[in-house]
Amino acid sequence: MNRILAWAFALLPVAVFAGDVKIVDDGNKAVVTIDGQPFTEYRYTGYAKPILYPVIGPGDKPMTRNYPMVKEVENEASDHPHHKSIWYTHDEVNGVRFWMESPEGQTIKNVGKQVSTSLKIDGDSIMTTSDWRSADGESVCTDERVIRFGTVGDARFIDYEVTWIASSGDLLIGDTKEGTMGIRTHPNLRLKASPKHGNHTVSGQSVNSEGVRGAAMWGKRAAWVDYWGEIDGDTVGVAIFDHPGNPRHPTWWHARDYGLVAANPFGIHDFEKKADGTGDMTLKSGEKMTFKYRFVFHPGDVESAKISERYQEYAK
Secondary structure (H helix, E strand, C coil), X not given: CCHHHHHHHHCCCCCCCCCCEEEEECCCEEEEEECCEEEEEEECCXXXXXXXXXXXXXXXXXXECCCCCCXXXXXXXXXXXXCCCEEEEECCECCEECCCCCCCCCCCCCECEEEEEEEEEECCEEEEEEEEECCCCCEEEEEEEEEEEEEECCEEEEEEEEEEECECECEEECCXXXXXXXXXXXXXXXXXXXXXXXXXXXXXXXXXXXXXXXXXXXXXXXXEEEEEEEECCEEEEEEEEECCCCCCCCCEEEECCCCEEEEECCCHHHHHCCCCCCCCEXXXXXXXXXXXXXXXXXXXXXXXXXXXXXXXXXXX
16 A cells, blocks of 8 residues: 555544454544455545545555545646546536536635535445535535445445435436546556656556447446556556446446546437437436446456456346
8 A cells, every 4th residue: 555545544543343344434534444454435524525535446556546635646647636536426417517626715606515414334335415505505406325335256346326316496417528426546547648647657458348448438338347457566457337227327438548437327418429408317306316336446457357247246
């Protein structure tokens, strides 16, 4: 584990049992360990949205970018500060932007925040509620999340379930590529280096369930995607599964070659060059809609990790 992550976890409360998932809430974040070893934290205060950071994969490898939670890390690009490790949000919700964020110390009128309103721990899972608020503090909608942690063979996983609730009247989720279930990967899983760090080797490769590879995956529909590369001498990767019960499955992927990967079932206008608004989805007042995803942090590449087989097991 690198020094930054070791320092972060050294400050955390310790309450673990060998062989079990253990979750401890300290009032600002819920700290998750597996087999007594750090896995991740659900940080629900201090940011414009709840995030999972850091995320430690097989062999104690950090799987997501540190920036902007930690500044000036070697080989890391400092673009898109709203790409915070792992998160769930969308940029046009009743006209309010939640994917983008107001710059530090500023409040932009059309940019909202997700405010955590409750958190409960039940065994290997965190159950939360969040209020999506405009810059003026008005509630746009709410959500309920169930986030489960565990292992599958030699891999670690996060199951992330989000239920949208049209709690403040009719809810329009807009057609934009800027969403929704996102991860900003470790720099070594990028498909290309950023100009600022062009001298560093980039080992990242990727493929989706349809066999499309690399940057060509952007905007394509697929049941899953997988990214892998070499981190500290070992090949590791992260696969993201779109549950077959999700609306508009298989989802479209806002999957960039610089480390952003996001499942987005709403951005059809951008992804398929169809009429603006094609991807809009409306919930009537009081209605609910649920999406489920799985992140699998695995050793090896897509073949050795048997990602296609793991997806079939998940889909059952």
